[in-house]
Amino acid sequence: MAKDSRDSAHPVCRAVAKSRKKTRSACSSQLWQMSDDEVSTALLEATRLRAQVEALELKLAAEADRRAVGDKVGATDTASWWGHETSQDRPAAKRRMRLAESLDRHTPTAAALAEGAISTDHAKVITECIDRLPDDLEDPSIPERAEKHLLTEALDLDPKSLAILAKHVLTVVAPEIGEERDALALEHEEREARANAWLTMAPDGKGSYRGKFSIPTVQGAMLRKVLLAFAAPKHQAATKAEDQEQVERRPSPERMGDAFCELIERLPAHRLPKLGGLNASIVVLLDFTGLKSDIGRAVLETGEPLSASLARRMACEAGLIPAVLGSRSELLDLGRTARLFNGAQHLGLVLTQRVCTALGCDWPAHLCHAHHDDTWLNGGNTNFDKARLLCPRHHARIHDPRFETTIHPDNQVTFHMRT
Template identity: 40%
Template sequence: MSAVPAEQPRAGAFEGGWRAPGTQPEASPVVSRALARVHASLTEVGEVSLGGLSDADVVRLLDELDGVTGRLTREVCRVVAEADRRRLGDATGARHTHQWWAARSRRTHADAARLSRLARAFEEPLHAPTARALADGRLRVEQARVIVGAVDAIPATVHAPGGVTRIIDPGVRAQARDHLLAAAAEHDAKVLRRLGRRILEVVAPELGEAQEAATLEREEARADATADFEMNDDGSGRCHGRFSLPSHIGAMLKRHLFALANPARHTDAELRDESGGWKPLRRRLGEAFIEYVERYPVEATPQTAGVNATIVITMTLEQLLVEHATALLDDGTRMSAAQARRLACEAGIIPVVLDGHSIPLDLGRTRRLYTKAQRIALGLRDGGCTAKGCETTASGCHAHHDDPWSRGGATDLANGRLLCPRHHRLAHDSRYAMTAHADTKVTFARRT
């Protein structure tokens, strides 16, 4: 009697043969070997002494590891797509695969969702060349994401001039993809995103302008509809906030602040922080924003009940005259009297001075601020900041009252001088003494 041949495993059956229901399969030796080699290679790279390498080898190592990062991400995307197909998140009740993956990997949900979307896109034939370029190390992850997004953003139809609806040939998307893949060899993701927005002008010029106009109209409408501004006082002397504005408004604000923060307008001392180091750009832009608000012309602000949008600062005569005191703002918050005196020189505030019985003595004088003509005359006379050694030009200066306006000083040329924002703050800082010299210049010294 001949032996019965053993049953051959079915195609696609798991390695290791049959297992009882409910038990975990043994780890695939193929996967184990591949992962062991990956970890061994990374360990070997980590043991390389960078200090002993030539410049060329450091550059080569950086370039290759950068490419390897893209290749590894492509493999991660491939496995995530498989996990999505198998709905592995169902085992933990996750609504989406990226939620299940985020919990396992300690990635943020947003990061896991971005990679999961990219993984699903790579499974489509249209995006297969982009996936291959990433796997070959010719593309970076953010470049791949931009290319996929730009290609998917190409609509099925475009409303051409004359009200005619044109159907976009499917081959146009492939042309757009190939053009952006070629451009990725020379441009980073930021430039690719800009190119992707106008890709139809390259691959389908007859439709590109109409599509761009329609896209811009949608974006502008969305920007107008979602504009918002939020600001909160933290109770410790600072305000924090966030905003969303149309792009062209953001560009205008940015240009204004960069002009105010321009190093050419400031002295070396103004560009350094308290420790003597250079102020980072964020700090300089923050200071520029303060100057932007403080110097906004009060006559240009809208009126409510006949009054411009100004801040009213209340203080007693005693508080106004002493060095260390506080002033009350009309929103219930406080500032130092020195700060109030400084703002009274130029900013849009109305000081209200009270006597000991809280009776108003002074509600602001009409000539508190220097006129445009007076500012021009001060600029011609002083040439710029009158602090010795300061080179800030007249356009970057404030008009300061030598005899403080808050103490009865007149708003005239004899009582005025130009000071840059930094020295203007020092002039009202009780920690510093300002000395005027015969040459009309002033110096500052910290009080001991």
């Protein structure tokens, strides 16, 4: 009995119990019997109760970590034990444990969360902001004033708006040093964001590419604005047929994906950087019969198939260059008029060889170098029928005197170390 009394005496527990009584009363009633005011009041109380329960949970998590409760069962750390015991996502459990540890150092924020005045998202923004403040501040009261200011603003701002404000909190609480410090911190953040930008994408084998990326704020805002322009109702209404479904007022993820596809198709190839001597554009192989057929198909330079209908649509908007490959009178053969293979020749190699011609290498053609089988120094010509694509590694190897080269009937090449 004494143990229960001690637990219920904890201020967080008392606040939770008080809110629990109100929400329990609402839950036990028939909702249709409640007035509008009662429903809205119960909803706000439930929201505050959630914040109070989460505050208690994080306080207990910090205490459990201090006691290393996971060590008793051989867990890596307390967060891993917590995640396993409660079937939480492990990364999420670790993030919550970091917040618990931070709240343990920031008493005012922890108290506001325990009262239900702010949410855990607000608390995360505030604690991360205070933890990022420089260690060499001359006035030791600045972190305390910054935390107090952010707690005041959190009462009226959502977490996203509070995070924007937190970026220049020093300018507000210590303007004599804050403006310069905040500017330096912002420049550092921008450099880090650009240096750590990344993108991954790969075909899923079901007719789509899937990927994800991380880019700096400015470029992200630029991309979003461009996509919103393509996804805007007026643009959609102007480009869609009248019998198609009504355009949504708020662009959905599917609408934004459609806008992204349209953006890529509209990129001007002549303005893009050169890649392998050519503009960075996709090459589609098709014949005239397949272009007219409803059942024919086209093929990308990478070997991936396209339907005839999609190829016809692309042909309406793309400039087509007729080319005959393999003829000795074609313009791909420049003789000795040039040392380097020109764009048309490189395009022909991409279409016919597809990948690096070294045996077993699948380096894509558009990233390969064009190599002369008849070397220029020995009087060879820059001719298409004597050219091959090699990835940078194998192109270096074919010029390495330590290796002997063998060209096979199927045009693949192998290398052997000379003895």
